[in-house]
Amino acid sequence: xxxxxxxxxxxxxxxxxxxxxxxxxxxxxxxxxxxxxxxxxxxxxxxxxxxxxxxxxxxxxxxxxxxxxxxxxxxxxxxxxxxxxxxxxxxxxxxxxxxxxxxxxxxxxxxxxx
Amino acid sequence: xxxxxxxxxxxxxxxxxxxxxxxxxxxxxxxxxxxxxxxxxxxxxxxxxxxxxxxxxxxxxxxxxxxxxxxxxxxxxxxxxxxxxxxxxxxxxxxxxxxxxxxxxxxxxxxxxxxxxxx
Numbered sequence: 001x002x003x004x005x006x007x008x009x010x011x012x013x014x015x016x017x018x019x020x021x022x023x024x025x026x027x028x029x030x031x032x033x034x035x036x037x038x039x040x041x042x043x044x045x046x047x048x049x050x051x052x053x054x055x056x057x058x059x060x061x062x063x064x065x066x067x068x069x070x071x072x073x074x075x076x077x078x079x080x081x082x083x084x085x086x087x088x089x090x091x092x093x094x095x096x097x098x099x100x101x102x103x104x105x106x107x108x109x110x111x112x113x114x
Numbered sequence: 115x116x117x118x119x120x121x122x123x124x125x126x127x128x129x130x131x132x133x134x135x136x137x138x139x140x141x142x143x144x145x146x147x148x149x150x151x152x153x154x155x156x157x158x159x160x161x162x163x164x165x166x167x168x169x170x171x172x173x174x175x176x177x178x179x180x181x182x183x184x185x186x187x188x189x190x191x192x193x194x195x196x197x198x199x200x201x202x203x204x205x206x207x208x209x210x211x212x213x214x215x216x217x218x219x220x221x222x223x224x225x226x227x228x229x230x231x232x233x
Contacts, residue, residue, distance in 0.1 A: 009154075036224075041226070041229075042226055042227075043118070043120075043205060043224035043225050043226045043227050044157070044205065044207075044224040045224070046221060046222075046223070049221065090156050090157070092156075094220075099162070099169060099170060100145065100162070100209060100211075100220045100222070101159055101162065101170060102157075102159065102222060104156030104157050104158070105156050106154070106155055106156050107154075107155070107156050
């Protein structure tokens with residue numbers, strides 16, 4: 001079955017530290033992959049997307065993600081966390097043959113501490 | 115460019131009452147989506163419209179939920195009657211196309227959502 005998994009429902013980092021949010025998918029065919037961010041009481045904002053071009057994708061606010069087919073992963077990273085990065089992050093997958101339907105992970109709440 | 119608009123932003127109702135949510139997509143976007151986001155979970159697609167036709171409503175609880183997109187622009191999602199488990203944020207999203215034009219035209223843009231509390 002096709003699915004997407006985000007490991008760690010809560011991640012806490014210090015300001016200036018590396019941010020790593022994990023996302024794995026289950027599919028025999030590499031899908032399209034997305035990361036969205038959701039600030040409190042707001043909708044989802046697209047951070048970046050993988051569309052089978054470059055495997056290292058750069059997004060907004062200094063975030064990037066690397067598609068690794070062998071690991072079926074699409075982890076989100078940022079070299080140096082900022083207080084304003086505190087939010088919930090969702091990995092989403094558009095599986096082949098599913099039209100434009102997005103399947104979301106359960107989300108990771110990122111906390112940034114001083 | 116104006117984003118996806120939704121109203122109301124918050125709604126509190128008693129169980130067994132009815133409620134309706136409204137969505138206005140980004141101008142020119144042919145495809146519109148309604149998602150349900152229960153606390154602690156990722157959004158789940160309820161229904162997808164292409165213009166004013168339904169593309170996917172496989173996860174819409176049709177005994178109580180209904181949605182329409184008249185004239186292929188605005189959309190309304192209704193719950194009648196509401197249950198306690200319907201408490202969630204209802205997100206509307208839109209995309210230029212709906213899966214046939216490549217990811218560049220299929221990127222979904224989300225509105226701020228409507229937070230529904232059923233007591």
